[in-house]
Amino acid sequence: MKRIELTVTRLIPAAPADVYDVWTDAKSPGGPWFGCERVILNPVVDGLFFHSVLHEGKTWAHYGRFVRFDRPRVIEHTWMSEATGGVETTVTVTLEPKGNDTQVTIRHRDVPDDELGRQHQEGWTYMLGAIADRFGARQ
Amino acid sequence: MIAADVDLVFSAVSDPTRRRILDRLQRGPARVTDIAAPFDMSLNAVSKHVKVLESAGLVRRSRQGREHVLALDARPLAKVADWANGYERYWTKRLDRLEAFFVEKRKRS
Numbered sequence: 639m640k641r642i643e644l645t646v647t648r649l650i651p652a653a654p655a656d657v658y659d660v661w662t663d664a665k666s667p668g669g670p671w672f673g674c675e676r677v678i679l680n681p682v683v684d685g686l687f688f689h690s691v692l693h694e695g696k697t698w699a700h701y702g703r704f705v706r707f708d709r710p711r712v713i714e715h716t717w718m719s720e721a722t723g724g725v726e727t728t729v730t731v732t733l734e735p736k737g738n739d740t741q742v743t744i745r746h747r748d749v750p751d752d753e754l755g756r757q758h759q760e761g762w763t764y765m766l767g768a769i770a771d772r773f774g775a776r777q
Numbered sequence: 778m779i780a781a782d783v784d785l786v787f788s789a790v791s792d793p794t795r796r797r798i799l800d801r802l803q804r805g806p807a808r809v810t811d812i813a814a815p816f817d818m819s820l821n822a823v824s825k826h827v828k829v830l831e832s833a834g835l836v837r838r839s840r841q842g843r844e845h846v847l848a849l850d851a852r853p854l855a856k857v858a859d860w861a862n863g864y865e866r867y868w869t870k871r872l873d874r875l876e877a878f879f880v881e882k883r884k885r886s
Contacts, residue, residue, distance in 0.1 A: 644864055644865045644868065646865060646872060648872040648875070648876055650872075650875055650879050651876070651879050651880055651883045652879040652882070656879070657879070660875065660878065660879075668874055668875050668878025668879065669875070670871045670874075672874075721863060742872060744872070746864055746865075749864050
């Protein structure tokens with residue numbers, strides 16, 4: 639199966655330590671775990687997590703193992719779900735100070751190429767079926 | 778890639794004339810006048826379509842003497858293709874929520 643790497647980034651108006659603490663606290667609003675249907679989180683190296691989330695009309699169970707904590711710079715964990723085909727993927731969250739703010743970068747590696755997911759979206763057909771492939775967009 | 782960029786690219790390829798222009802440029806760079814030739818519309822109308830493609834970053838323009846030469850730039854398509862992956866949407870939503878939380882917190886402080 640073809641695998642890809644995703645990177646999303648955002649400037650967050652807070653200090654890296656504040657962002658780090660929210661990101662590693664299941665009970666903190668604004669964090670990635672908050673508001674999930676069910677969360678089990680043990681944020682230590684080799685600690686495990688489980689959470690189920692409603693995403694695009696479906697409940698997804700996710701499992702993973704924390705592999706790196708470097709407050710307030712890096713949080714890294716593995717990530718497995720039905721969407722990864724049961725394969726262990728890796729999520730690395732990097733926090734860089736930018737003045738009074740923090741540049742948050744999420745790098746998700748070894749993610750299966752989600753062709754089916756794309757096709758749910760109106761308008762993707764031409765973009766992805768015709769143009770992207772034909773033009774060699776995934777260079 | 779932010780949603781506004783994705784919208785811009787989608788909007789650009791939503792029109793059949795613009796898709797034909799992209800198809801033509803896939804074969805290589807071309808002058809604006811050559812691009813316009815097959816279309817039953819004015820050069821000005823074709824130029825407007827080209828400008829939309831340029832705004833989306835799909836077409837680059839260069840000058841060779843008095844001629845304007847257009848070339849395809851597929852990089853925005855690659856970004857859209859990546860964005861289309863469900864996990865990119867998932868993480869983008871998580872960052873939306875994180876940002877909203879701290880924007881509100883900073884307002885209160």
